[in-house]
Amino acid sequence: MGLADNRWSLKGMSALVTGGTKGIGYAIVEELAKLGARVHTCSRNEAELNGCLKALEDKGFVVCGSVCDASSKAQREKLMESVSSVFNVMLNILVSCPSSM
Numbered sequence: 001m002g003l004a005d006n007r008w009s010l011k012g013m014s015a016l017v018t019g020g021t022k023g024i025g026y027a028i029v030e031e032l033a034k035l036g037a038r039v040h041t042c043s044r045n046e047a048e049l050n051g052c053l054k055a056l057e058d059k060g061f062v063v064c065g066s067v068c069d070a071s072s073k074a075q076r077e078k079l080m081e082s083v084s085s086v087f088n089v090m091l092n093i094l095v096s097c098p099s100s101m
Contacts, residue, residue, distance in 0.1 A: 015037045046067045
Protein backbone atom coordinates (compact mmCIF):
# COMPACT_ATOMS: atom_id res chain seq x y z
CA MET A 1 0.00 0.00 0.00
CA GLY A 2 1.53 3.30 -1.10
CA LEU A 3 1.41 6.70 0.52
CA ALA A 4 -1.53 7.80 -1.65
CA ASP A 5 -3.54 4.79 -0.44
CA ASN A 6 -3.12 5.86 3.20
CA ARG A 7 -3.85 9.53 2.59
CA TRP A 8 -7.54 9.28 3.42
CA SER A 9 -7.38 6.59 6.09
CA LEU A 10 -9.41 7.19 9.23
CA LYS A 11 -8.30 3.95 10.85
CA GLY A 12 -8.31 4.34 14.62
CA MET A 13 -10.65 7.34 14.51
CA SER A 14 -14.15 7.42 15.98
CA ALA A 15 -17.12 9.29 14.54
CA LEU A 16 -20.65 10.19 15.57
CA VAL A 17 -23.10 11.03 12.79
CA THR A 18 -26.53 12.19 13.92
CA GLY A 19 -29.34 11.65 11.44
CA GLY A 20 -27.25 9.03 9.66
CA THR A 21 -29.92 6.57 8.58
CA LYS A 22 -30.86 8.08 5.22
CA GLY A 23 -29.85 10.60 2.61
CA ILE A 24 -26.64 12.55 3.04
CA GLY A 25 -26.28 11.32 6.63
CA TYR A 26 -26.28 7.69 5.47
CA ALA A 27 -23.72 8.52 2.76
CA ILE A 28 -21.46 10.15 5.36
CA VAL A 29 -21.73 7.14 7.70
CA GLU A 30 -20.89 4.79 4.82
CA GLU A 31 -17.93 6.88 3.65
CA LEU A 32 -16.47 7.23 7.14
CA ALA A 33 -16.78 3.46 7.62
CA LYS A 34 -15.13 2.84 4.21
CA LEU A 35 -12.23 5.01 5.31
CA GLY A 36 -11.78 2.89 8.44
CA ALA A 37 -13.43 4.98 11.16
CA ARG A 38 -15.49 3.39 13.90
CA VAL A 39 -18.90 4.99 13.43
CA HIS A 40 -21.92 5.46 15.70
CA THR A 41 -25.11 6.91 14.26
CA CYS A 42 -28.51 7.72 15.64
CA SER A 43 -32.08 8.18 14.52
CA ARG A 44 -35.39 9.03 16.14
CA ASN A 45 -36.91 6.00 14.41
CA GLU A 46 -35.79 2.58 15.70
CA ALA A 47 -36.97 0.70 12.60
CA GLU A 48 -35.01 3.05 10.31
CA LEU A 49 -31.95 2.73 12.54
CA ASN A 50 -32.10 -1.06 12.52
CA GLY A 51 -32.55 -1.11 8.73
CA CYS A 52 -29.60 1.22 8.27
CA LEU A 53 -27.34 -0.82 10.55
CA LYS A 54 -28.35 -4.04 8.76
CA ALA A 55 -27.66 -2.52 5.32
CA LEU A 56 -24.23 -1.34 6.44
CA GLU A 57 -23.48 -4.71 8.05
CA ASP A 58 -24.45 -6.42 4.77
CA LYS A 59 -21.83 -4.24 3.03
CA GLY A 60 -19.20 -5.42 5.52
CA PHE A 61 -19.06 -2.33 7.73
CA VAL A 62 -19.09 -2.36 11.52
CA VAL A 63 -21.30 0.54 12.57
CA CYS A 64 -23.24 0.88 15.81
CA GLY A 65 -26.19 3.08 16.59
CA SER A 66 -28.83 4.16 19.03
CA VAL A 67 -32.26 5.74 19.06
CA CYS A 68 -32.06 9.45 19.85
CA ASP A 69 -34.09 12.57 19.17
CA ALA A 70 -31.28 15.13 19.02
CA SER A 71 -33.75 17.95 19.75
CA SER A 72 -34.16 16.54 23.28
CA LYS A 73 -31.46 17.58 25.77
CA ALA A 74 -32.02 14.47 27.88
CA GLN A 75 -31.70 12.20 24.84
CA ARG A 76 -28.57 14.04 23.65
CA GLU A 77 -27.01 13.51 27.08
CA LYS A 78 -27.90 9.81 26.95
CA LEU A 79 -26.43 9.60 23.44
CA MET A 80 -23.17 11.14 24.60
CA GLU A 81 -22.98 8.68 27.49
CA SER A 82 -23.47 5.80 25.03
CA VAL A 83 -20.92 7.13 22.56
CA SER A 84 -18.45 7.83 25.35
CA SER A 85 -18.78 4.24 26.53
CA VAL A 86 -18.48 2.74 23.02
CA PHE A 87 -15.44 4.83 22.08
CA ASN A 88 -13.72 4.90 25.50
CA VAL A 89 -14.35 8.66 25.86
CA MET A 90 -12.53 9.44 22.57
CA LEU A 91 -14.60 11.07 19.82
CA ASN A 92 -12.63 12.41 16.86
CA ILE A 93 -15.36 13.34 14.37
CA LEU A 94 -18.84 14.78 14.89
CA VAL A 95 -21.23 15.25 11.97
CA SER A 96 -24.68 16.63 12.71
CA CYS A 97 -27.07 15.95 9.84
CA PRO A 98 -30.53 17.42 9.94
CA SER A 99 -33.21 14.82 9.57
CA SER A 100 -36.38 15.35 7.64
CA MET A 101 -39.49 15.55 9.77
